Amino acid sequence: MKLPAAPRVPRREDLGSPLHSPAVAARVGVWLGACFGIAFLTGLVSHFAQTTPGWLTFPTRPVSLYRVTQGLHVLSGTAAIPLLLVKLWTVYPRFFLRPGPRLRQVVVHALERASVGILVAAAIFELASGLLNSTQWYPWHFGFRRTHYAVGWLAIGALVLHISVKLPVIRTALGLPISADVGDGGAEPPNQPAASGSPEPSETSEQPEPVGISRRSLVRTALAASAVAVVATAGATVPLLRRVSVFGVRSGQGPQGVPINKSALAAHVTDLARHPGYRLTVVNGSRTASLSLDELNAMRQYEYALPISCVEGWSASGMWGGVRIKDLLTLVGAPSDSNLKVVSLQPAGAFAVTHLPSQFTRDDLTLLALRLAGQTLDIDHGYPCRLIAPDRPGVLQTKWVERLEVVA
Numbered sequence: 001m002k003l004p005a006a007p008r009v010p011r012r013e014d015l016g017s018p019l020h021s022p023a024v025a026a027r028v029g030v031w032l033g034a035c036f037g038i039a040f041l042t043g044l045v046s047h048f049a050q051t052t053p054g055w056l057t058f059p060t061r062p063v064s065l066y067r068v069t070q071g072l073h074v075l076s077g078t079a080a081i082p083l084l085l086v087k088l089w090t091v092y093p094r095f096f097l098r099p100g101p102r103l104r105q106v107v108v109h110a111l112e113r114a115s116v117g118i119l120v121a122a123a124i125f126e127l128a129s130g131l132l133n134s135t136q137w138y139p140w141h142f143g144f145r146r147t148h149y150a151v152g153w154l155a156i157g158a159l160v161l162h163i164s165v166k167l168p169v170i171r172t173a174l175g176l177p178i179s180a181d182v183g184d185g186g187a188e189p190p191n192q193p194a195a196s197g198s199p200e201p202s203e204t205s206e207q208p209e210p211v212g213i214s215r216r217s218l219v220r221t222a223l224a225a226s227a228v229a230v231v232a233t234a235g236a237t238v239p240l241l242r243r244v245s246v247f248g249v250r251s252g253q254g255p256q257g258v259p260i261n262k263s264a265l266a267a268h269v270t271d272l273a274r275h276p277g278y279r280l281t282v283v284n285g286s287r288t289a290s291l292s293l294d295e296l297n298a299m300r301q302y303e304y305a306l307p308i309s310c311v312e313g314w315s316a317s318g319m320w321g322g323v324r325i326k327d328l329l330t331l332v333g334a335p336s337d338s339n340l341k342v343v344s345l346q347p348a349g350a351f352a353v354t355h356l357p358s359q360f361t362r363d364d365l366t367l368l369a370l371r372l373a374g375q376t377l378d379i380d381h382g383y384p385c386r387l388i389a390p391d392r393p394g395v396l397q398t399k400w401v402e403r404l405e406v407v408a
Contacts, residue, residue, distance in 0.1 A: 031223060046393070061390065074312070258372065336361065
C-alpha cells in the first residue's frame with residue numbers, strides 16, 4: 001500500500017499571484033511609512049509632555065497643541081492597521097525564499113530575516129497595544145507608556161534600516177506602472193516557470209492583470225479601508241465626526257458635557273471629596289495656607305475655555321472657572337513661576353501625585369478649577385477642585401486636589 005506523500009513546505013512558485021508584488025508593496029508601504037512616521041513623532045510629543053526632560057520646556061501655547069498631536073497619534077496608528085495587514089499579505093511569500101549555497105549568502109539571508117522579524121513584531125506590538133490602550137483595556141502587567149515608547153524606537157529604527165536596504169527596489173517599483181513586475185532578488189514569484197531554453201525574463205516586464213482584484217484595486221482598497229478606519233474612530237477627537245464615528249471610544253458625552261476616564265468611585269475618593277471639613281493646603285517651605293472651599297470661592301475667579309485631552313486620543317472642550325494657581329502661590333510668598341507638586345485626595349494611582357512645571361504655574365490660564373460649564377464641578381470631574389492647564393495631557397490634570405507644594 002502506497003502511503004500518501006508527506007505535506008511539504010510551500011515553495012515560492014506555489015505562491016505566484018501577481019498581487020504578491022513589489023509594485024503593490026512599495027505603494028502600500030509609502031502610506032504605511034507615513035503613518036508610522038506621524039505616529040512616532042506625535043508619540044514623542046506625548047512622551048515628553050508626560051515625562052519632560054530637564055533640557056526641554058514643554059510649551060503652554062497653542063492651548064490645543066497636545067489635543068491635535070495626540071489625536072493625530074491615535075488616528076495615524078488606526079490608519080496603519082489595514083495598511084500593515086495588506087503589506088504583510090503582499091510580501092509574505094518572501095518567507096519561503098531559500099538562501100544561496102555560499103556562507104555569505106546564508107549570513108545575509110539570516111540577518112535580513114532577523115531585521116524584518118524585528119520590524120514586523122515591533123509594528124504589530126505597537127498597533128495592537130495602542131489600540132487596546134485607546135479602549136482602556138490592559139491585559140498585561142508591564143507599564144504601557146514606557147514599553148510603548150521603547151518599542152516605538154525599535155520599530156522606527158527597524159523601519160529606517162528596512163527602507164535603506166530596499167530603497168533601490170522601492171524606487172524602481174514606484175517609477176514603473178503598477179502592472180509591471182520588478183525584480184528584487186527573487187521576491188517576485190513567477191507566474192509560470194520558464195520553459196527549457198526560454199529566454200530569461202527581463203528586470204521589468206508588463207504582466208497581465210490577475211483575474212479578480214487587480215493590483216491597483218488592491219492598493220485602492222487598502223487606502224479606502226484605512227480611511228474608513230480613521231473616520232470610524234476620529235469622532236473622539238473631531239466633534240464634527242462623532243455621529244459617524246461608530247468606534248470612537250468617547251462620544252463627547254459625560255458629566256457637564258465632558259467625558260471622564262476615572263470616576264470618583266473608582267478612585268475611592270467619594271467620601272473624602274464630599275467631607276465638609278475639606279481644606280486645600282498650599283505649602284512653600286515653612287509657610288502654609290489652608291483654605292476651605294468657601295474661601296477658595298471668595299477669591300478672585302477666572303473663566304477660560306480649555307480643552308482636556310487624553311492619551312487614548314479623545315478630547316473635549318469645556319468652560320472652566322476657578323482660581324489662578326499663581327494667585328494661590330502669592331498666599332505663601334512663592335514666585336509665580338515656582339515648580340509645584342500637586343497631590344490628589346485619591347489614596348493610590350499612577351497620577352495621584354503630579355508635578356506642575358513653572359511655565360504652567362505662571363500661565364494665566366492655569367487654574368485650580370471649581371466649576372465647569374458655569375456649575376460646581378461634578379465629583380467625577382474632580383470636586384471640590386481640580387487642576388486645569390493649557391496644553392497638558394489629561395492624566396496630569398489632577399482631580400480632587402488636596403495639596404499644592406512648592407518644590408525646587
